[in-house]
Amino acid sequence: MRVAVIQLAYTDSEPMAERIHRVASLVESQEGADLVVLPELWSAGGFDYPAWPDKAQDVEGPVAQALSEAAANLGAYVHAGSIIEKSGEPGAEGRGLWNTSMVFDPDGELVGTYRKIHRFGFGNGEPKLLEAGEDVVVLDFDEPSSGDESGSNSVKVGLATCYDLRFPELFRKQVDEGAEIFVIPAAWPAARIAAWRTLLQARAIENQVFVIACNTAGTHAKTEMGGNSAVISPSGEVLAEAGRGERVLTLDIDVDEVRAARESFPVLSDRRL
Numbered sequence: 001m002r003v004a005v006i007q008l009a010y011t012d013s014e015p016m017a018e019r020i021h022r023v024a025s026l027v028e029s030q031e032g033a034d035l036v037v038l039p040e041l042w043s044a045g046g047f048d049y050p051a052w053p054d055k056a057q058d059v060e061g062p063v064a065q066a067l068s069e070a071a072a073n074l075g076a077y078v079h080a081g082s083i084i085e086k087s088g089e090p091g092a093e094g095r096g097l098w099n100t101s102m103v104f105d106p107d108g109e110l111v112g113t114y115r116k117i118h119r120f121g122f123g124n125g126e127p128k129l130l131e132a133g134e135d136v137v138v139l140d141f142d143e144p145s146s147g148d149e150s151g152s153n154s155v156k157v158g159l160a161t162c163y164d165l166r167f168p169e170l171f172r173k174q175v176d177e178g179a180e181i182f183v184i185p186a187a188w189p190a191a192r193i194a195a196w197r198t199l200l201q202a203r204a205i206e207n208q209v210f211v212i213a214c215n216t217a218g219t220h221a222k223t224e225m226g227g228n229s230a231v232i233s234p235s236g237e238v239l240a241e242a243g244r245g246e247r248v249l250t251l252d253i254d255v256d257e258v259r260a261a262r263e264s265f266p267v268l269s270d271r272r273l
């Protein structure tokens with residue numbers, strides 16, 4: 001499976017409509033990719049809290065339309081990062097806004113959404129403005145190359161977002177639902193990038209999965225983003241890693257390595273529940 005991780009940089013001065021257009025073109029240019037991944041809240045601005053209500057949209061809004069079209073034109077799965085989702089239903093706390101990831105299939109169909117469960121901000125930002133997601137999401141992707149020995153040719157992909165990375169129990173739940181890859185878009189600041197790198201490796205090692213993590217670059221809302229998007233193997237090897245600036249990481253991963261790692265070192269079967 002060829003993966004393209006688009007570590008996007010943006011500033012406060014780029015209007016949202018232009019950014020959507022730029023990002024959709026970048027996605028479409030990833031020829032040969034089977035899965036393209038974008039960062040968290042790139043359209044609304046990860047730390048631009050005051051802008052969120054105005055930039056909120058539903059899962060059929062401008063970001064969804066542009067990325068659905070890009071996925072279909074490219075013929076690849078696209079994890080569109082996340083949007084500030086505004087829904088007609090208010091939600092448990094009456095706010096009606098969520099930090100929601102969207103995934104499109106190679107026909108451009110929306111095949112999954114994930115509402116971020118752990119809200120970041122310690123009383124400000126997400127906990128003040130957004131609802132918390134409630135559902136663990138693991139999607140089935142068609143594997144592009146031939147299937148494994150059992151004849152199966154689908155891959156199970158678990159979704160999480162940024163701050164969720166600090167909550168290992170979410171990822172264990174995904175593993176219990178069969179996850180072989182975790183896809184994690186983020187707007188993780190430079191100030192804590194050492195923790196990001198360590199936690200990505202930890203989640204890969206302890207769950208024996210591929211981790212595909214797409215962070216934001218650049219500085220917006222006075223917050224410098226940390227970059228260091230990465231793809232990590234089921235044994236914790238960093239297969240590709242970006243630096244601080246805008247960059248696309250492209251590489252092939254073999255999902256059979258997950259099954260092989262779990263067979264040769266069956267640590268998950270030693271869990272005591």
Ligand SMILES: O=C(O)CCC(=O)C(=O)O
Binds near residue numbers: 119161164192
């Ligand atoms: O946990 C962190 O240090 C960063 C989390 C974050 O920025 C987010 O979830 O948006």
